[in-house]
Amino acid sequence: MSLEPTWSPSSWTSKPVAQDVEYPDRQQLSKVLSKLGTLPPLVTPSEIERLRYQLSLVQRNEAFLLHAGDCAESFDACTNENISAKIGLILSFSLILIWGARLPIVRIGRIAGQYAKPRSSKTEKVGDREVLSFRGDNVNGLDIDDRTPDPERLLRAYFHSATTLNYVRGLLTSGFASLHQPRDWSLSHVRSPSLRNEFENIVEGLTDALDFSRTIGQDSGASFEHGGARSTVGEVDFYTSHEGLMLDYEQALTRECPVPKSVSSILDEKAYYNTSAHFLWIGDRTRQLDGGHVEYFRGIKNPIGIKVGPSMKDDELVRLLDIVNPDKVSGKVTLITRYGAGKVENYLPAHIKAVKLSQHPVVWICDPMHGNTLTSSTGLKTRHFHTIIDELTSCIRIHSECDSRLGGVSLEFTGELNDEGFSVTECLGGSMELSEEQLGLRYQSFCDPRLNFEQSLDVAFLISKHYKDERRGKQKGTEKDVLFTELSGKASK
Numbered sequence: 001m002s003l004e005p006t007w008s009p010s011s012w013t014s015k016p017v018a019q020d021v022e023y024p025d026r027q028q029l030s031k032v033l034s035k036l037g038t039l040p041p042l043v044t045p046s047e048i049e050r051l052r053y054q055l056s057l058v059q060r061n062e063a064f065l066l067h068a069g070d071c072a073e074s075f076d077a078c079t080n081e082n083i084s085a086k087i088g089l090i091l092s093f094s095l096i097l098i099w100g101a102r103l104p105i106v107r108i109g110r111i112a113g114q115y116a117k118p119r120s121s122k123t124e125k126v127g128d129r130e131v132l133s134f135r136g137d138n139v140n141g142l143d144i145d146d147r148t149p150d151p152e153r154l155l156r157a158y159f160h161s162a163t164t165l166n167y168v169r170g171l172l173t174s175g176f177a178s179l180h181q182p183r184d185w186s187l188s189h190v191r192s193p194s195l196r197n198e199f200e201n202i203v204e205g206l207t208d209a210l211d212f213s214r215t216i217g218q219d220s221g222a223s224f225e226h227g228g229a230r231s232t233v234g235e236v237d238f239y240t241s242h243e244g245l246m247l248d249y250e251q252a253l254t255r256e257c258p259v260p261k262s263v264s265s266i267l268d269e270k271a272y273y274n275t276s277a278h279f280l281w282i283g284d285r286t287r288q289l290d291g292g293h294v295e296y297f298r299g300i301k302n303p304i305g306i307k308v309g310p311s312m313k314d315d316e317l318v319r320l321l322d323i324v325n326p327d328k329v330s331g332k333v334t335l336i337t338r339y340g341a342g343k344v345e346n347y348l349p350a351h352i353k354a355v356k357l358s359q360h361p362v363v364w365i366c367d368p369m370h371g372n373t374l375t376s377s378t379g380l381k382t383r384h385f386h387t388i389i390d391e392l393t394s395c396i397r398i399h400s401e402c403d404s405r406l407g408g409v410s411l412e413f414t415g416e417l418n419d420e421g422f423s424v425t426e427c428l429g430g431s432m433e434l435s436e437e438q439l440g441l442r443y444q445s446f447c448d449p450r451l452n453f454e455q456s457l458d459v460a461f462l463i464s465k466h467y468k469d470e471r472r473g474k475q476k477g478t479e480k481d482v483l484f485t486e487l488s489g490k491a492s493k
Contacts, residue, residue: 007299009254009272012247017292018285019118019245021139021149029151029248036158036252041275042112042165043240045257045301051239051278052303053263054106056331058363058407064103064467065334065365065408066094067241067305068456069110071448072117075137077416078160083167084176085415086111089453091177091236092199093460099202100464102471106237110412112164113242113277115157117447118285134446138246142446154249161276165240177236195431195457241305244280247296254300271301281305281336284370287312289319298324305334309371310343314354321360334363336410340371341390348395352402365408366395373448376428376436382449385429389462396466409463413451418442423452430455 023029057063068090070077086109094105115138124133132147134140138157140147171177244250253276259269274280280300284307286293297304304324308317317335325332335355339347355362368391369383376382392409399406416424425442426449428434434455443449451459 007295009251009296009299011299012251012292012296015290015292015295016288017247018288019283020292021135021246023149023151025151032151032154033248033252035155036249039158039253041253041255041273042158042162043275043278045271045273046260046262047239048273048278048302049260049263050237051106051108052329052331054104054237054331055303055334055363056361057104058106059330059361061405061407062103063106064097064101065106065108065363066090066097067108067110067334067336067365067408067410068093068413070114070414071110071412071445071450072136073111073114073160073164074446075115075156075160078164080167082416083111083164084171085417085453087168087171087176087238087415089413089415089456090238093456094236095206096199096202096457096460096464097467099205099468100471101467103467106239106408108239108241108279109168110241112161112168112240113157115160116243116245118243118245118283120285138249154246157249158253158276161240168238168240172236172238177238195454195461198461199457239278241277241279241281243283244274244293244297244304245283245286247292250274250276250280250296259301272299274300274302277302279303279305279334281307281334283307284309284311284338287320289316289323294320294323303332303334305336307367307370308335308337308351310339310347312347312351314350317351318354318358318360321355321358321362325360328360330361331363333360334365334408336365336367337395338367338370338410339391341368341387341394343371344391344394344398348398349402352399352404356402356404363407364399364404365410366392366406367410368392368395369410369412369448376439378436378439380426380439380443380449382436382439383427385427385434385451385455385458388427388451389459392459392463393466409459411451411456411459412448413453413456414445415453415456416444417453418444423454424450425452427451427455430458 054063055065058065069086090107090109094107097105116136119133119135122133123130126144129144131144132140134142134147138153139149254272254274256270257273259271280302281304282293282297287306288294306320321333337348368388372383372387372391373381374383396406414424422442424444425434425438426445428436432454
């Protein structure tokens with residue numbers, strides 16, 4: 001990888017850093033970072049390179065990317081129930097996509113490290129007090145008396161990430177992901193009769209297919225990942241991600257490691273990998289070309305994401321790609337577009353054209369969440385299902401019209417349930433037709449509103465139906481009001 005001028009894990013410190021955290025106790029911060037630098041990596045170069053290979057398949061339209069999870073994780077939510085529910089929802093969503101699209105799904109969770117959030121202001125007004133903004137559990141506390149940034153929270157973030165990742169690995173290697181028992185992932189949580197019936201139809205079809213495979217002795221086989229031979233029926237690949245916001249933390253977990261021989265033709269080649277997650281992304285607030293985040297991201301070998309919104313100029317996007325991927329490595333960069341339903345038409349076509357002309361290889365995915373946040377009449381932040389679907393379907397159509405293809409989706413959703421077993425109530429609409437009056441019933445997010453279990457499966461079935469119809473030649477994806485007919489009526493309510 002050509003890095004000019006010279007790059008190092010700390011070269012970002014010579015650049016201006018957006019969203020920087022000011023720690024009063026710098027000496028304690030240094031001690032914490034030194035400790036983090038000695039702790040074991042959370043992920044390995046082999047896993048990171050396998051993800052990059054799989055993303056190159058998405059780029060070639062040979063797989064589909066599902067990037068999903070919480071807006072921001074909390075330390076308190078690190079429980080076996082919450083983690084199992086989240087993984088179960090991701091597995092259910094991906095199964096629905098596989099059934100319709102007949103493509104492998106690359107699963108990247110916003111999990112095991114998504115503890116920090118950017119904020120538009122350093123302070124906020126709470127009652128009659130002006131306090132430091134809550135920046136996420138790895139910076140400060142939600143309680144207004146706990147807003148001083150605490151370096152020890154970085155260590156807590158590491159250990160909560162390690163605990164979460166350890167439990168996820170255990171789940172996925174102990175039969176939880178087996179296609180022989182998909183009902184264990186979600187049916188007990190699904191309240192909508194229509195969704196339950198649709199999922200049951202998929203499960204019945206899958207069971208018949210597996211019975212047939214078992215009969216002819218083809219119950220398992222090599223999966224699509226590079227260099228692996230795990231069972232496609234019993235286990236799945238799952239990758240972790242978070243926004244690379246806290247550069248001190250990211251630097252401490254950046255290690256120079258041998259590049260796996262399966263991807264390197266150079267003897268004893270080494271490279272810098274961020275070992276805190278398989279995949280990291282640059283946010284819309286931290287993508288300044290001369291800023292510390294872009295400087296840091298240009299030197300790590302991990303595949304990375306870049307949020308692309310209305311403020312991104314066409315030439316700025318190309319220059320950014322030139323910086324972070326000068327060698328135009330396949331599978332390296334995923335562009336996560338987040339315009340808002342009312343703006344996607346104005347910006348996406350020009351961004352697609354600019355990237356095509358630059359000949360940069362990228363994966364395009366749609367984040368239909370962040371550009372569509374609103375405040376309800378009751379004062380709660382929310383999103384409406386129909387605007388989420390509107391942006392998503394517009395993206396699919398525009399890519400088709402521009403001779404491009406949407407490679408995936410980035411969603412904020414949760415399988416979280418309350419003590420009575422009910423899903424959260426944070427986004428409006430969906431097949432259960434959640435109203436403003438119902439938002440306060442089970443609003444649990446301390447950050448942005450998330451799709452609940454039923455709404456998430458609504459989206460999965462909509463996407464699955466589109467790709468199923470496209471695969472069967474029923475439609476070409478040119479009219480968004482034709483893409484998804486079964487739930488479009490309820491989406492507009």
